[in-house]
Amino acid sequence: MGHALHNYEGKCHQLHGHNYQLEVTIESKELDESGFVMDFGDLKKIVNTLIDEELDHHFWVYRRDPRVRALIDLGARAVGFEPTAENIVTYFATVIREALPDKITLAQIELYETSTSKAVLR
Numbered sequence: 001m002g003h004a005l006h007n008y009e010g011k012c013h014q015l016h017g018h019n020y021q022l023e024v025t026i027e028s029k030e031l032d033e034s035g036f037v038m039d040f041g042d043l044k045k046i047v048n049t050l051i052d053e054e055l056d057h058h059f060w061v062y063r064r065d066p067r068v069r070a071l072i073d074l075g076a077r078a079v080g081f082e083p084t085a086e087n088i089v090t091y092f093a094t095v096i097r098e099a100l101p102d103k104i105t106l107a108q109i110e111l112y113e114t115s116t117s118k119a120v121l122r
């Protein structure tokens with residue numbers, strides 16, 4: 001995924017991409033009749049749909065970034081927040097929480113921007 005931060009003077013101000021990695025941890029007070037918190041396949045469907053439709057090979061730019069018009073014309077997606085790892089992981093947490101079955105909660109979600117840098121939401 002690519003992004004550009006407008007209210008920031010570091011390297012991430014420029015248009016660029018990261019090989020993000022997402023780690024999702026769920027929990028439940030009880031197991032289902034199969035002995036699962038949730039079938040990994042069902043969780044992967046939720047997470048992979050999010051990744052395929054919104055993250056993989058996409059470019060995010062804050063809608064208040066002065067470059068947004070030109071970037072939208074090139075196929076970028078305008079979002080309502082600076083696309084920092086912290087804001088992206090918060091957005092993903094919201095989408096995943098809404099998609100999880102009632103008795104299952106999102107315990108933790110981690111978004112690695114690099115192998116040594118990540119944002120964690122618990």
Ligand SMILES: [Zn+2]
Binds near residue numbers: 003011016
């Ligand atoms: Zn960056």
